[in-house]
Each structure stands twice: as structure tokens, then as C-alpha cells.
Amino acid sequence: xxxxxxxxxxxxxxxxxxxxxxxxxxxxxxxxxxxxxxxxxxxxxxxxxxxxxxxxxxxxxxxxxxxxxxxxxxxxxxxxxxxxxxxxxxxxxxxxxxxxxxxxxxxxxxxxxxxxxxxxxxxxxxxxxxxxxxxxxxxxxxxxxxxxxxxxxxxxxxxxxxxxxxxxxxxxxxxxxxxxxxxxxxxxxxxxxxxxxxxxxxxxxxxxxxxxxxxxxxxxxxxxxxxxxxxxxxxxxxxxxxxxxxxxxxxxxxxxxxxxxxxxxxxxxxxxxxxxxxxxxxxxxxxxxxxxxxxxxxxxxxxxxxxxxxxxxxxxxxxxxxxxxxxxxxxxxxxxxxxxxxxxxxxxxxxxxxxxxxxxxxxxxxxxxxxxxxxxxxxxxxxxxxxxxxxxxxxxxxxxxxxxxxxxxxxxxxxxxxxxxxxxxxxxxxxxxxxx
Numbered sequence: 001x002x003x004x005x006x007x008x009x010x011x012x013x014x015x016x017x018x019x020x021x022x023x024x025x026x027x028x029x030x031x032x033x034x035x036x037x038x039x040x041x042x043x044x045x046x047x048x049x050x051x052x053x054x055x056x057x058x059x060x061x062x063x064x065x066x067x068x069x070x071x072x073x074x075x076x077x078x079x080x081x082x083x084x085x086x087x088x089x090x091x092x093x094x095x096x097x098x099x100x101x102x103x104x105x106x107x108x109x110x111x112x113x114x115x116x117x118x119x120x121x122x123x124x125x126x127x128x129x130x131x132x133x134x135x136x137x138x139x140x141x142x143x144x145x146x147x148x149x150x151x152x153x154x155x156x157x158x159x160x161x162x163x164x165x166x167x168x169x170x171x172x173x174x175x176x177x178x179x180x181x182x183x184x185x186x187x188x189x190x191x192x193x194x195x196x197x198x199x200x201x202x203x204x205x206x207x208x209x210x211x212x213x214x215x216x217x218x219x220x221x222x223x224x225x226x227x228x229x230x231x232x233x234x235x236x237x238x239x240x241x242x243x244x245x246x247x248x249x250x251x252x253x254x255x256x257x258x259x260x261x262x263x264x265x266x267x268x269x270x271x272x273x274x275x276x277x278x279x280x281x282x283x284x285x286x287x288x289x290x291x292x293x294x295x296x297x298x299x300x301x302x303x304x305x306x307x308x309x310x311x312x313x314x315x316x317x318x319x320x321x322x323x324x325x326x327x328x329x330x331x332x333x334x335x336x337x338x339x340x341x342x343x344x345x346x347x348x349x350x351x352x353x354x355x356x357x358x359x360x361x362x363x364x365x366x367x368x369x370x371x372x373x374x375x376x377x378x379x380x381x382x383x384x385x386x387x388x389x390x391x392x393x394x395x396x397x398x399x400x401x402x403x404x405x406x407x408x409x410x411x412x413x414x415x416x417x418x419x420x421x422x423x424x425x426x427x428x429x430x431x432x433x434x435x436x
Contacts, residue, residue, distance in 0.1 A: 052194050057092065064344065083216055083311050085347055091343035091345075093337065099215075102214065103212065103290065103293035105295075106287065121153060132173075143162075144261075155242060160172070162234075162266065163242075190217070197217045198217045205290070218311045222298045235284025236284050238265050267286070267299070279331060280301075285299060286298055299331070301331050310327045
């Protein structure tokens with residue numbers, strides 16, 4: 001087994017292990033490797049001359065580092081940008097124009113969900129008001145929210161993930177304090193994730209001047225989102241019931257019960273379509289389409305003990321299903337090639353996690369470096385420059401502090417098994433697919 005893969009599996013510890021003392025978790029070699037990854041991520045975040053995730057990801061055209069016996073990349077790829085990454089380790093296996101800034105369409109809803117899902121309880125009730133939808137773009141996709149009717153937050157997230165409903169996005173945006181506040185929050189979250197190709201203007205992904213993302217950023221955002229159980233659950237739901245509009249009156253003139261209707265995911269690798277089978281092991285994540293963006297898609301799939309993420313953006317050939325065909329081809333390649341290629345880059349950790357690791361390191365340094373450098377708390381209000389300088393000073397610590405930072409790196413790169421409910425056999429998925 002290649003050394004890189006041995007280390008990958010050594011890091012696949014139970015989540016509860018993150019609560020144990022650092023010295024009990026990682027051998028010296030693993031600690032050094034994880035620490036190096038953390039330092040690299042921090043440097044990447046602060047050095048404008050360095051490509052986020054690795055230099056190869058900034059080189060145009062297909063990038064791959066094959067070893068003996070590695071399969072060739074699919075030869076029929078027309079997407080303007082694509083990426084294949086290990087969802088658990090963060091290793092990028094291959095990419096094409098990974099940082100090319102393109103219109104993301106509704107794949108941007110992944111960032112919206114990543115940011116807002118933790119803020120609202122799924123059972124919280126929302127009441128729809130007409131003014132909440134005044135800014136929706138013409139021709140927007142919608143799940144069918146009716147004025148003055150109530151919906152749970154979970155209903156709204158089903159509308160976002162399954163129907164790609166811009167109305168559901170606008171409803172949640174209203175709950176979150178409005179468009180301006182939400183856009184600012186999404187851009188702040190993108191910056192923390194180091195998704196620096198991403199600029200949000202419209203949180204539903206509707207075409208807007210200056211709104212961009214990249215294959216790298218969408219994959220980074222998806223990976224972080226999948227760490228949240230609710231995000232995984234919504235992304236993996238193929239079909240569900242959605243509350244209907246105003247109830248009809250009964251024979252006594254009293255309002256009856258609202259009738260629900262079924263909604264189905266627009267992710268065609270999850271549910272299939274005519275001429276396209278559901279992809280075995282797929283569990284989300286999000287598709288999109290606008291005139292400007294073309295077809296975009298980020299997907300996650302599991303095979304054996306490996307979970308891959310693939311993003312494809314704007315294929316120039318084929319029909320509306322081409323983005324799924326190219327994604328499926330890259331999944332097939334990735335599962336076959338993962339043991340025979342060297343990574344060309346990585347999906348980096350959020351800055352907030354690097355800072356948290358630095359805080360842990362500072363607290364664990366037993367006062368050895370007291371007074372050497374500026375404490376992190378003192379720079380909290382000092383803006384990005386002060387924050388980066390503080391992180392940099394803490395990264396200079398040694399000994400037990402470095403081991404704690406290695407643990408923090410492990411926590412981010414830990415194994416994220418998909419919930420058992422979404423691990424479906426190909427036969428079960430085929431049975432649940434719509435008739436062709």
C-alpha cells in the first residue's frame with residue numbers, strides 16, 4: 001500500500017478521539033505531517049502569490065499526476081472547469097481550470113445552506129409575506145410557497161435542495177434579516193472557507209453582475225457543508241412532501257387541511273432521468289442552471305471506504321444531462337484511479353479552524369512564549385491583517401503546541417462517513433428512480 005494511503009487511513013479515527021489528549025492521538029510522523037498541512041493552509045491564506053490549495057490548481061488545462069497503472073482521464077469532457085477530490089482527506093486527485101471564475105447558478109445555494117442551516121431550528125415556523133419575494137428574478141425556479149401560509153424551516157430547506165426553489169431561498173433570507181445582511185454574511189463565510197473565487201450578489205444563484213465561483217470553491221463549500229448532518233440529510237433526499245397552498249373550505253365553510261404534494265430532487269444523478277440511471281452511491285449535492293452559467297453540478301458519492309466529490313461547470317457539448325454524464329465519468333475515473341495517482345493539491349481548512357488551532361496551541365504552550373508576539377484576543381478587533389499576523393506568530397510555537405495544531409488539522413480531515421440511510425445499493429436506487 002502506498003505510504004500516502006497508509007497515512008490517510010491512520011487519520012481515519014473516530015470523532016470522539018478528537019477529545020483525547022493530543023499525545024494519545026497522533027504518532028510523531030503523523031503529527032508532523034498534519035502540522036505541515038496546517039502551516040501550508042495558513043500560508044496559502046495569507047500569501048497572495050500562492051494558489052489556494054496548491055500551485056498545480058492554478059495551471060490551465062487538465063492537471064493530474066498519474067502513477068503506474070493509473071487510468072487515463074475521460075476523453076469526452078467538455079466542461080469549462082472540473083475537479084475530483086477525496087471528500088475525507090481533502091486531496092485533489094485531478095482538476096481542469098480549478099480556479100477559473102465562472103457564474104455558479106444554483107450550486108451557489110450550497111454556500112447559502114452552509115451558512116444558514118446552523119442558524120435555524122428545523123421545526124421553526126415561517127410565515128410567507130408577499131414582500132419577501134419581490135426581488136426574485138424572472139423565470140426563477142420555485143417550490144411553490146404561497147403567501148400568508150406557514151412552513152417549517154425544514155420545509156424550506158427541502159425547497160432549496162430538492163426543487164432548487166429561489167422562493168425558499170428568499171423566505172430564509174427574510175428570516176435571516178434580509179438580502180443585504182445575508183449577502184454580506186455569505187461573502188464573509190466564503191472568505192473564511194478560503195473560497196476566494198466566490199463573490200455573492202444574489203444568494204439564490206440567479207445571474208447577477210460580478211457573481212462568481214469556481215470548481216475549486218464549490219467543492220470546498222460542499223465538503224464543509226457535508227460536515228453538517230442536516231446539510232447531508234437535505235442533500236441526499238430524493239423525494240418528500242411539501243405543504244400546499246391555502247386550504248379549501250369544507251361543506252360547513254370552515255378551512256380544511258392543506259394538501260401536500262410531492263417534490264423530487266432536480267439532481268439527476270440522485271433520481272435518474274430518461275437515458276440516465278441514478279449513480280450508485282451518490283448522496284447529493286447540488287445542481288444549477290442559468291443562461292449565463294450554463295449547467296453546473298457538484299456531487300458526492302461513496303464506493304467502498306472512499307468518498308469523492310466532483311464538480312463540473314458549463315459543459316459545451318451535449319444536452320441538459322451532459323453535466324451529469326461528465327460528473328459520472330469523473331466519479332468512475334476517481335474511484336478507479338485514487339490509489340494510483342498522487343494528489344495535485346488539497347481542499348484547505350477554514351481560516352477560523354486554523355485560528356482555533358492556533359488558540360489551542362497558545363493556551364497549551366505553558367506560558368513558554370508569554371509576551372512573545374501579540375495574543376490573539378488582543379487582535380480580534382484589529383481586522384484581517386492583525387488576525388493573520390497573530391496566526392503567523394502562533395504558528396512559530398513548538399513542542400506540544402504543534403501537536404495540538406496537528407490534532408486540529410486531523411479534526412478537519414477526519415473521516416466523515418455518510419449516514420446509513422443514504423447508503424443505498426444500485427438496485428435500491430434503480431427501484432426508486434422514475435420510470436424511463
